[in-house]
Amino acid sequence: MKKSISNISSGTYLSNIAMGRLTTKKNIQMVLGVIFIFVFLVGIIDGLMGKNDTLREGLVTYIVFLIPSTLLFLQGLKNGKRAKVARQYNSKFMFDADGMITIHELARQVGKSPDMVLSELEWFFGKGIFQDCRLQLEKTPYVVLSGREGSKTSFVDIVCEKCNGVTRLRVGTYGKCEYCGNGISSMRKK
Structure with a gap:
């Protein structure tokens, strides 16, 4: 019998599905970015070397297409960094003793400004990266860790x-x- 993939991972506040989507998106962006960058760089180099008149004539086109290819690759890097940051926040959540962690406390633990932490958390919660917790945006913003009964997060x-x-x-x-x-x-x- 085939086991279904669960959205819940025991002992974590990360959504397996959302993290899987983010990682897959990162991989696709980076692979396609590298392929396109390589193709367009070869066209540019060959065009500059003068080996092929067609490539020389299309030099501007290759340069223009190199820009979105590079941006695609950079977006992949950014999504990889986001996945790493989400895991970092998850580890801080897992060691919180009382289930409530302020943005200032979290900022101090990760070495970032409270505004940066709040911005990142708003993005993560908006994309469904975290589960069994919620972001409270009151006078003093904080994360409420609710956990699941019978898990390490409860x-x-x-x-x-x-x-x-x-x-x-x-x-x-x-x-x-x-x-x-x-x-x-x-x-x-x-």
Whole structure:
């Protein structure tokens, strides 16, 4: 029996389908860009060398077509960089303990300006790259990580035994009560 490809990958906030589309698009753009650049560069070089009168006459055409070919290749590089950045944000999301990460906090972690981080996240969320989380655009923009029950991305509310305060923790982690500082755990008890 054939297994269906899932949009959900256990232990990640990345959509396999959206990332697959982005990677495929990158590969197509880069391969076609390289092929066209090669063809047009050969035409330009041969035209300049004077080996072929037809190529010499079409020199301007080759130069004109080299520009969109180069832009196609560069767009492929840009999409490859986007995929890498999405994986970087995903790793930061996976290590967030409380399920809420501000844009300023994320910017500090990745070494970029908050405006750049917000711009990238808006693009990623608009393209469906991330799942089981959402971008909140309020006074202080932040990402809310919701996770899926039973996965490494899920969160639980833990009631402190000392003060009865409720603190949100990632499943399988330890932390401190937000109210009294008491040590708490989201480890499942047997």
